[in-house]
Amino acid sequence: MMKRLVVVVLFALPLFGQAVDLAVDIAPSQNSVVYGGTLTGVVHVSNTGGAHPDQGISISVHATDGAGFASLGGTNWTCSRAGAQHEFGICGTTANLTGAYPDINFQVTAPAYGSTFDILAGGNESTDGGAPQHDSETITLAEPFTFTVVPTVDPNPVHAREPFTATYTMNNLGPQTSGNLQLQVTFERLPEFVSASGIGWTCTHQEYPFVLCQHAPVAANVTTTVTVMAIAPAAGGPNTTTGSLFSNGMVWNGSLVYDSVERAELSVGILGPNAAPPDATVDHQVSVTNAGPGDASNVTLSLSATTAIVHAEGIGWNCSGATCTRPSIPAHMQAPYVTVTTATPSTGTLTLTAAVSATTVDTNSADDEASIDVQTGALLVLASITPHTGSVAGGTTLTLTGDGFQPGAVVLVDDVAVPTTFVSPTTLTATTPAHDAGAVDITVLNPDSTSATLANGFLFDPGRHRAVRH
CATH class of the missing domain: 2.60.40.1510 (ntegrin, alpha v. Chain A, domain 3)
Incomplete structure (x- = not known):
């Protein structure tokens, strides 16, 4: 919040003649000043009456709301200051003049916060019963520097239970160099902390705020960033992150509402x-x-x-x-x-x-x-097998012809599956195993469980080789 600084010139206690008529006018060098800045000005004092004051005059001044007089004085004026901030002052002169008196020069130190402050001055009229003369000036307080704070997240939307980065970009818009900076990072729904860093920043993770970072003063028109790495919370839905930047009693906030989605x-x-x-x-x-x-x-x-x-x-x-x-x-x-x-x-x-x-x-x-x-295709048909005979030792290559053969079909020799090659829906080849002498059935079994059998379709010839059973 911004405070108001008031400089008051209180009533004077001089002795005046019957026709003395004082006028007081405050003339600051400008109507605005930055927080903690310095403002100069003068208090014009004049006697518009026709008579001279009997015993000189005194003028009181006052600065309000944390402002104070850094200096106060003028030719032929004796001035003193009082108060914790030197917010009170009184100036006296023994000069008994008509017309203008020498100006009282002042230098005021503005408060560190607030929106406006006042400078007031006042003097006492002569004994002729004239009304006391006072003047005041309202001075506007301005920030010596101001920041923008812009948060971004990547990816956006972030993915629940997965890593993401939140970056807080801070730009000093000036006109002056900032004071020391403190950045507080908060999340509406807390993620799992991984790291926080930025050039020139010292960052720590804590319970609240989520991240606290410190930085030395930053010159006007300079941008600085802090990047927070975290793992998004399990639940999806909107989330809000805020970066709050503090310096010299001032604060700037930047917030971002972003979505968190499940993947x-x-x-x-x-x-x-x-x-x-x-x-x-x-x-x-x-x-x-x-x-x-x-x-x-x-x-x-x-x-x-x-x-x-x-x-x-x-x-x-x-x-x-x-x-x-x-x-x-x-x-x-x-x-x-x-x-x-x-x-x-x-x-x-x-x-x-x-x-x-x-x-x-x-x-x-x-x-x-x-x-x-x-x-x-057509119904499975096993029409013929060549050759019709082979060795009991096995190893005979059979060619089976028919229709409806499917890829993956298997030839069974006497109910024993043997190596089979699918050539086409009408042709298969297979290799016989070792077997005792005699005629056996040959069967084709398709992957869809359909089958066709040629009874006694192959003869193991005992005259060629003795079979060995395993």
């Missing part, structure tokens, strides 16, 4: 067969995982297929048509699977796509979508 890392995957019978349905399991660091809110799983989505359901999911939603997925958790049933085409490929989104910021959108291709 999550959502990903989606699809499990299930990549082949299925035609004109049927096939089920797939869709997984949604949140790797954190924050909870994901208002999660939506969008499904699409080149054929129809027949049904979708999952524990905790609200599914309607091709869309499933749930209120949230906690950090570092996987939601229950969503089982998606789709129709398969008569022939060709079925493509199922799943995409996840949330109102929470996602740190990596690249894994928010997944898809799977499902091959369909």
Whole structure:
């Protein structure tokens, strides 16, 4: 707050003649002064009456609200000062004049705070009964320097439970060099302190204010900054930080309201067969995982297929048509699977796509979508196998022909799976194992669990090699 300084010239106690008439006028050098600054001026004293004072005159002055007279005097005047701030003064002269007296010169030290102060002066009239003469001047106080304080945060919005920086930029607009600076940093919702620093600043973390920094005086038109590093609180939502800069009893504030948002890392995957019978349905399991660091809110799983989505359901999911939603997925958790049933085409490929989104910021959108291709076609048929015979030692390469073979199909020799290569929907190759002599069944098993068997489709010839069972 700014105080008022008043300089008062109190009444004089001279002896005057019957026609003495004093006039008092204060003339400051300027009508404003900075806090703690110096103001000069004069008190004009004159006798406008026709008679001379009998025993000289005296003039009293007063400065109010913390101001004081640094000096007081004038030609033929004897002056003294009193009070803790030298706020009172009295000047006397034995001169018995008509007309103007020599001026009383004063120098006033302004208070360190306030908005205005007054200088007052007064003298006593002669014994002719004239009214006492007084004058006053109101002086405006101005800051010797002023600052702007501008806070910024990065990133903005900040991310809950993640590091961020808050920077407080302070500019001395002048006109003078500042006093010593103290910066107090506060947050409406406290983050976790990491560090605080700035060139020329000494900073400490404490309970309140959150950060306290000290700096030597800063010249006019110079900018200085303090950067606070912290970890945002867990809860999202708006937050406010304020930088309060103190110097010479003055304070400047700068505040910033910023958002704090949760971030999550959502990903989606699809499990299930990549082949299925035609004109049927096939089920797939869709997984949604949140790797954190924050909870994901208002999660939506969008499904699409080149054929129809027949049904979708999952524990905790609200599914309607091709869309499933749930209120949230906690950090570092996987939601229950969503089982998606789709129709398969008569022939060709079925493509199922799943995409996840949330109102929470996602740190990596690249894994928010997944898809799977499902091959369909004619019914599985195993027509022939060549060659028809091979060694009991194994190692014979078989070529299987037919229709409806799917990628990932496996050949079983006497119910034992053997190395199989998918060549096309009509051709597979496989390698026989060691086996006892005799005819065995050959089976093709597709990934969709369909199978076809050629009974006694291959003969292990005992004449070529003796089989060894393991």
